[in-house]
Amino acid sequence: MRILPLIILIILLIPLVVSYEECKRITPSKDIPCRVTTTWTPPNSCSTYEVTIFNQSGNNISTLSLGNYGDTSYCIFNFSFTEEGDYHYNRTTADTGNILLQEADNMTSLSVTLFILLINIAIFLLPIFVKFTENPVLNNAMKKMVYILGLVFLAFNTTIIVSLAENAGLGVSTELFRYQFFFLWGIYISLIFLFFNLVVTTVQMWRVEKTKKRMGER
Numbered sequence: 001m002r003i004l005p006l007i008i009l010i011i012l013l014i015p016l017v018v019s020y021e022e023c024k025r026i027t028p029s030k031d032i033p034c035r036v037t038t039t040w041t042p043p044n045s046c047s048t049y050e051v052t053i054f055n056q057s058g059n060n061i062s063t064l065s066l067g068n069y070g071d072t073s074y075c076i077f078n079f080s081f082t083e084e085g086d087y088h089y090n091r092t093t094a095d096t097g098n099i100l101l102q103e104a105d106n107m108t109s110l111s112v113t114l115f116i117l118l119i120n121i122a123i124f125l126l127p128i129f130v131k132f133t134e135n136p137v138l139n140n141a142m143k144k145m146v147y148i149l150g151l152v153f154l155a156f157n158t159t160i161i162v163s164l165a166e167n168a169g170l171g172v173s174t175e176l177f178r179y180q181f182f183f184l185w186g187i188y189i190s191l192i193f194l195f196f197n198l199v200v201t202t203v204q205m206w207r208v209e210k211t212k213k214r215m216g217e218r
Contacts, residue, residue: 023079026100033080037069042093046075049092053079056086066091116157123150137205144198148191155187 023034042049046066053062066075079099081087087099127143158180 023099025098026102027079029082029084029101029103032082032101033078035069035076035078036089036097036099038066038075038091038093038095041073042075049075051077051089051091053081054088054090055083056088066093113161116161120150120154120157123153137202137209140205141198141202144194144201148194148198151187151191151194155184158183158187 021031021034023031023036027034036051046068049066051064051066052060053064055061061081064077066077068074069076075093077089079087081101084101084103087101088096089099090096123146127146131139132142133139
């Protein structure tokens with residue numbers, strides 16, 4: 001079971017290195033240029049549609065033709081303005097959107113994220129270095145319960161970290177939410193496994209201890 005916390009820690013670090021190029025409602029200026037992708041398939045070729053971009057004063061600052069998003073049927077346009085402000089765009093496909101371009105102050109979110117990460121690391125390392133009781137059955141049960149508690153905290157903390165990243169404009173995309181969905185399901189499956197492992201190992205160790213007592217070994 002010593003390999004389990006190491007695997008969990010590796011998985012925990014994965015979200016910190018995921019990045020995306022899609023424009024967000026709040027986009028840090030350091031992430032420019034970025035792209036805006038349609039969420040549906042237009043009836044005609046992408047090149048037949050245009051997008052008009054307005055600055056926060058309502059002035060028309062650019063008109064662009066939409067392009068194809070790789071081999072998909074979605075359309076995109078590239079947003080490359082670097083002046084901070086609130087931009088509005090209208091597409092001839094009849095949909096609109098906004099991009100708030102600002103300098104991101106990430107120190108607070110980063111500090112909270114690191115604090116949350118350290119708490120989770122401490123929880124998963126605790127059973128390795130701490131012996132909770134001299135009773136082997138109870139000690140094993142308490143260690144498994146700490147792992148279960150750590151996974152529960154990890155599930156909550158993953159949601160908190162994604163929310164912090166989204167509010168800070170750190171590039172949270174649909175792909176990251178999809179990753180979070182599978183990541184949380186991985187945590188739920190691990191919780192079920194640990195719970196049954198806790199029950200099985202506790203019963204097995206209790207029977208061994210009971211046999212030892214009956215045979216006078218303890």
